[in-house]
Amino acid sequence: MxxxxxxxxxxxxxxxxxxxxxxxxxxxxxxxxxxxxxxxxxxxxxxxxxxxxxxxxxxxxxxxxxxxxxxxxxxxxxxxxxxxxxxxxxxxxxxxxxxxxxxxxxxxxxxxxxxxxxxxxxxxxxxxxxxxxxxxxxxxxxxxxxxxxxxxxxxxxxxxxxxxxxxxxxxxxxxxxxxxxxxxxxxxxxxxxxxxxxxxxxxxxxxxxxxxxxxxGKGANRPKADSLTIRNMxxxxxxxxxxxxxxxxxxxxxTIKGRKDRKTYVALPRKLVLANHRNVFPAFQQQFWTATAVKLDILATLRYSATFIAKWEEVHSGVSLHPRPDNYIAGFATAFYKDLGNAVAVLNTSHISLPAWAPPLNDVATAQALRQILRECITIVSQLDERRGEEEALLRAFREFITRRDPQMEAFFDFTGGYATYLMQQMSRQSRVTCTPFSTTTLEDFIMTTDIQRQQPWLPLVQNPGFQNIADALWRSTIQPQRLKASKGERTYEIRYGLVNELKQHARYPAKFLDTLSDFVQSYNQENVRIYEREHKQYRKDITREDLNQLITLIDAYNAETVCRLLIAFGSSRSTRESQDTAPDMQIVNNETDDDIEAEEM
Structure with a gap:
């Protein structure tokens, strides 16, 4: 034998x-x-x-x-x-x-x-x-x-x-x-x-x-089609x-939430030890709950990655081992089954990859930062309703972003651009603020982890003071006043509903983009003056000439479309200086001092 x-x-x-x-x-x-x-x-x-x-x-x-x-x-x-x-x-x-x-x-x-x-x-x-x-x-x-x-x-x-x-x-x-x-x-x-x-x-x-x-599936599967017979294979x-x-x-x-359709996920091994897999996969199964079809795909990758990182912290935090979740499994092979009443039929099969932008777990700090990113992504994705057309499009864009390697982050910017509009709409419809924006920390982590795939890193762009000041002004003209109106009835500043769409519309044309941005800067500063004359207090810093010059330099160094997309993404994201749980209060600023002086809270 x-x-x-x-x-x-x-x-x-x-x-x-x-x-x-x-x-x-x-x-x-x-x-x-x-x-x-x-x-x-x-x-x-x-x-x-x-x-x-x-x-x-x-x-x-x-x-x-x-x-x-x-x-x-x-x-x-x-x-x-x-x-x-x-x-x-x-x-x-x-x-x-x-x-x-x-x-x-x-x-x-x-x-x-x-x-x-x-x-x-x-x-x-x-x-x-x-x-x-x-x-x-x-x-x-x-x-x-x-x-x-x-x-x-x-x-x-x-x-x-x-x-x-x-x-x-x-x-x-x-x-x-x-x-x-x-x-x-x-x-x-x-x-x-x-x-x-x-x-x-x-x-x-x-x-x-x-x-x-x-x-x-059952059908006409004979290798020689000398007759038509319907049978199982x-x-x-x-x-x-x-x-x-x-x-x-x-x-x-x-089972797909709200329907009788079904979806199955099979882990695709890349290189792993079975004992390690048995330590991670059951914990993932307990954290992976039912949802709608596209959301299931997204949550499968996010929750597996989060579970993997948690287990890595438990076992390898003190060991010289630098894996990524997709070093162990490549992702999932999926099958979607359509309910036909008395039976189910395969509608499609596909492959869902784990996030390619996840960095190696070089240390505990990296693991904790990645867990925070995944936690925030899960929170944002979970609040979207796939049964609504515009929200389904957002989910599909986000699924494309997390499951493929794309240094230019095209799908991610499609998501953040649409999500900014979604936030405005939701806040205008609800008396209570229930939707969550990204944090600027998470966006910077996204940029930093994907910079290794780009010839020209984006991190210096998003950390530029002029870029940050204009992104902050965008936030304080769109998301923040809408949140304050929804939560406290505060209407001090105008809510610029169409600004994000106007910037997106002209992103491919540098001259038109700068014209639109300049018009916004002018009206933004003018509104600051009006509020100051009325209340003798200024809650927002003016955008300075230096801010605009720095942004123009960035457009020359990169391109208008990249700068615009990043500006919209950061302009619709919650600053780390603001509370994560409640709508941020407005702040009093003094424009007679240097622009980099920290604003005092009211």
């Missing part, structure tokens, strides 16, 4: 989604085997080498020395309960436990408290925490609710039926993936021979469920067993 090799290879087929699941399934099997194998180094490393995934271990082991591993447990439901194995998952028990957990949380909500507010160690809190189900329950629901239960139970039974020749089953798996290209047809023939030799039950081929094969049962096993390692599945 041969040994398990150091490396197995899983070729990337047409759907990376399915190939990744096979990879995770093999890694899960190895982890279970290592529970019974006396080896010193039990690390399982998964690597993406381009054409295939590698699953690596440090030392091989003899296949005949390992006991049978029940890779999959069947699922018992009310409709399907006869003839199943004794250790089958009790679906109804899980469902009732979930309902008790939700009822307990709903009771807390009626009382106006949260679970975190209950005393630590109290019986009530302990009961609610114990009723929370593990990460396997969402996968069981996915399999049952999406019509894959029959196939899943069939391959689980076939795997269990191979117990009497388990070493031979492992040999078939090893032979199939020991080389690239994989030898899948030979593995299927070897299984048929083993079946005949030991009278093993089960079919060599099963239906390729779209739950784990979103690219293999079939697959070797061992591959399907590995795919279902992989679901328990690296899949998140949610």
């Amino acid at each position: 041969s040994t398990w090799p150091i490396t197995l290879s899983v070729d990337k087929q047409q759907s990376t989604y399915s190939s990744a699941l096979i990879t995770w399934g093999i890694a899960r099997l190895l982890a279970d085997l290592f529970e019974y194998i006396p080896v010193n180094d039990k690390r399982i490393t998964i690597c993406d080498i381009g054409s295939c995934f590698h699953i690596r271990i440090s030392t091989g082991f003899t296949l005949s020395d390992v006991p049978f591993i029940p890779l999959l447990r069947q699922i018992r439901t009310q409709k399907q309960s006869a003839g199943l194995q004794e250790d089958a998952y009790d679906y109804e028990r899980y469902r009732m436990q979930e309902q008790r957990h939700f009822d307990a949380l709903a009771s807390l909500k009626k009382e106006g408290i949260t679970l975190a507010q209950l005393p630590q160690g109290s019986e009530r809190r302990q009961n609610i925490e114990e009723s929370q189900l593990g990460t396997e329950w969402p996968i069981l629901k996915m399999i049952n609710q999406m019509g894959a239960l029959n196939v899943y139970n069939e391959v689980a039974a076939t795997w269990r039926g191979g117990q009497i020749a388990f070493a031979d089953v492992l040999q078939i798996l090893v032979d199939a993936f020991a080389t690239s290209p994989n030898r899948l047809s030979e593995a299927e023939e070897a299984w048929k021979s083993l079946q005949r030799l030991h009278a093993l039950s089960g079919n060599s081929k099963v239906t390729a469920s779209q739950v784990v094969n979103p690219d293999q 079939d697959s070797f049962w061992l591959l399907e067993a590995l795919k279902f096993a992989g679901c328990f390692e690296a899949v998140v599945h949610h």
Whole structure:
């Protein structure tokens, strides 16, 4: 009997989604085997080498020395309960436990408290925490609710039926993936021979469920189109067993909020140790809640990155290790399923990358700063409603920004330009200020982390005093007076509703952009004079000639469009000098002193 090799290879087929699941399934099997194998180094490393995934271990082991591993447990439901194995998952028990957990949380909500507010160690809190189900329950629901239960139970039974020749089953798996290209047809023939030799039950081929094969739908799929027949596609049962096993390692599945459509996310490994993945991914699953379709994509990348950083701080904060979240997984392969009433159909498949602008975690300070950026992005994205057309466009722009490498940040500026208008509209419609702008600190961090991708860094531009003074004036003419009007009824200064759109409209034409900006500066300073004459107090600093000269120099050094976009982004962002929780009060300034003197609060 041969040994398990150091490396197995899983070729990337047409759907990376399915190939990744096979990879995770093999890694899960190895982890279970290592529970019974006396080896010193039990690390399982998964690597993406381009054409295939590698699953690596440090030392091989003899296949005949390992006991049978029940890779999959069947699922018992009310409709399907006869003839199943004794250790089958009790679906109804899980469902009732979930309902008790939700009822307990709903009771807390009626009382106006949260679970975190209950005393630590109290019986009530302990009961609610114990009723929370593990990460396997969402996968069981996915399999049952999406019509894959029959196939899943069939391959689980076939795997269990191979117990009497388990070493031979492992040999078939090893032979199939020991080389690239994989030898899948030979593995299927070897299984048929083993079946005949030991009278093993089960079919060599099963239906390729779209739950784990979103690219293999029912239809006319014959290689030779000599007739039109509509049928399901079939697959070797061992591959399907590995795919279902992989679901328990690296899949998140949610029903789209407000609809019955569904979306599945499969983690795409880049280079990671399985034990580290098992430390991060369950925590991510608990933090990743349902939302609308585009928002789910954004939150998947943001929440995984935030979870990764939190775990890195716990484990590696004192170690010389400088990873990025996308060094471990590249992102997620996704499948969107449209609800058709009695069934679901795959509408599209895609790939969502982790934020490419995230810097290496060189130290704890960098990790904390990145966590703050992600937290702020999650807050802003969560308040947008995808069911409204203009907000959906904002979410799509933000998704494009965080999932692709773009040194010019085109999608991000599309978002910030539209978000400035959105803030104004929301504040004008609401008596209470509930929407949150970006902070200037977060924007500067965005700029700093992406500057390494640009030949001409932008950080000197946004830290220029003239740029900052004009951006501050833009804020005090648009967002701030609108916030004060909404929260306090304050109407000291004019709200310039169309200013942002005018600047965007002329951004590509330097002369027109400067004309528009000059008109704004003139009216801004004139308004300051009028308010001073009326109230004998000045709440805003004038824009000086030096400020304008510095901005013109920046336009010459960069270009009008870049300066305009950054000006709008910073002009619609909350200054770090202002409170993050309430609308900022106006400030009294004295223009007879130097412009760089700090303004006093009223």
